[in-house]
Amino acid sequence: MFKKLSAEFLGTFWLVFGGCGSAVLAAAFPEVGIGHLGVAFAFGLTVLTMAYTVGGISGGHFNPAVSVGLTVAGKFPASSLVPYIVAQVVGAVVAAVVLYLIASGKTGFQAGGFASNGYGDLSPGGYSLTAALVAEVVLTAFFLIIILGSTHGRAPVGFAPIAIGLGLTLIHLISIPVTNTSVNPARSTGVALFADTAALSQLWLFWLAPVLGAVIGAVIWKVVGEDD
Numbered sequence: 183m184f185k186k187l188s189a190e191f192l193g194t195f196w197l198v199f200g201g202c203g204s205a206v207l208a209a210a211f212p213e214v215g216i217g218h219l220g221v222a223f224a225f226g227l228t229v230l231t232m233a234y235t236v237g238g239i240s241g242g243h244f245n246p247a248v249s250v251g252l253t254v255a256g257k258f259p260a261s262s263l264v265p266y267i268v269a270q271v272v273g274a275v276v277a278a279v280v281l282y283l284i285a286s287g288k289t290g291f292q293a294g295g296f297a298s299n300g301y302g303d304l305s306p307g308g309y310s311l312t313a314a315l316v317a318e319v320v321l322t323a324f325f326l327i328i329i330l331g332s333t334h335g336r337a338p339v340g341f342a343p344i345a346i347g348l349g350l351t352l353i354h355l356i357s358i359p360v361t362n363t364s365v366n367p368a369r370s371t372g373v374a375l376f377a378d379t380a381a382l383s384q385l386w387l388f389w390l391a392p393v394l395g396a397v398i399g400a401v402i403w404k405v406v407g408e409d410d
Contacts, residue, residue: 183262183265185239185240186239186240186241186262186266187240187265187266187268187269188239188269189236189237189239189240189242190240190243190244190266190269190270190273191269191270191272191273191276192232192236192273193229193232193233193235193236193237193240193242193243193244193273194244194245194269194270194271194273194274194277194368194369195273195274195276195277196228196231196232196244196277197225197228197229197232197244197245197274197277197366197369198273198274198277198278198281198368198369198372198373199228199277199280199281200224200225200227200228201221201224201225201228201297201369202277202278202281202296202297202369202372202373203224203277203281203284204216204220204221204224204225205221205224205297205362206281206285206296206297207281207284207285208220209221218354218355218358218359219355221354221358222351222352222354222355222358222363223351225350225351225354225363226347226348226349226350226351226352226354227347227351229242229244229343229346229347229350230343230344230346230347230348231347232244233342233343233346233347234343237343240266241258242343243258243266243270244270244273244366244368245270245365245366245367245368245369245392246266246267246270246271246366246367246368246389246392246393247322247326247365247366247367247392247393247395247396248325248326248329248366248396249263249266249267249270250263250393250396250397251322251326251329251330251396251397251399251400252326252329252330252400254396254397254400254401255326255330255400255403255404256404257330267368270368271367271368271371271372273368274368274369274371274372274373275371275372275375276372277372278296278372278373278375278376279376281373282296282376292378293376293377293378294377294378294379295362295377295378295379295381296373296374296376296377296378296381297362297373298362298370298373298374298377298379298381299361299362299363299364299370299374299381299384299385299387299388300314300361300362300379300380300381300384301313301314301315301361301384301387302384304379304380304381304384305359305360305361305362306358306359306360306361306362307359307360309359309360309361311387313360314360314361314387314391315387315390315391317356317357317360317361318357318361318364318365318387318388318391318392318395319391319392319394319395319398320395321353321356321357321363321365321395322365322391322392322393322394322395322396322399323395323396323398323399323402324349324353324399325346325349325350325353325365325395325396325399326395326396326398326399326400326403327399327402327403327407328345328346328349329342329346329349330399330400330403330407331345331403331407332345332346334407350365353365361388364388364391364392365392365395366392367388367389367392367393370385370388370389371385371388371389
């Protein structure tokens with residue numbers, strides 16, 4: 183279990199540091215940055231690389247919603263759920279601390295949103311709470327379906343991390359303007375702690391919606407994708 187939790191810590195650290203780090207440090211640097219497209223690919227690449235690196239140790243969840251969804255789908259023991267979530271949140275927070283230490287080393291640094299998630303005034307595109315809720319639920323549900331389908335026994339062997347990583351990239355391409363894309367409560371929690379906004383007051387949504395979406399995705403897969 184120590185190795186599994188360590189793998190989840192490392193994977194979630196890399197996801198937050200790489201994904202949110204690309205948004206904070208490189209998205210608009212200094213005039214021509216990587217933009218939304220680059221940030222979307224950065225998040226996908228973090229999951230792809232860590233799934234290949236430590237996925238064989240822990241299963242490569244790196245996301246409390248994924249762990250909940252896999253539990254509902256019967257692919258993960260409920261007894262390991264809380265330790266996994268704790269490891270993931272700690273990894274996300276440590277990554278946010280390291281990112282803040284780096285970002286704050288720039289003259290004139292202001293944390294601003296610090297790649298946090300939000301709705302209403304905190305949504306990049308000004309989208310409402312309802313829009314944010316629907317987006318996060320639907321996208322997390324499909325993320326679970328992608329994970330469960332690509333790791334199923336009938337799927338091509340060895341390609342699951344690619345499908346999952348590209349799936350997460352697509353999710354970000356869709357929803358960065360809406361919520362800055364969560365689909366991951368740990369990712370949302372880590373950076374919200376350092377944002378100069380009301381991100382913490384909206385954090386509840388980015389736990390509720392991804393977890394609800396993951397449960398829905400797991401149920402859909404059990405009905406549609408599982409063998410009789």
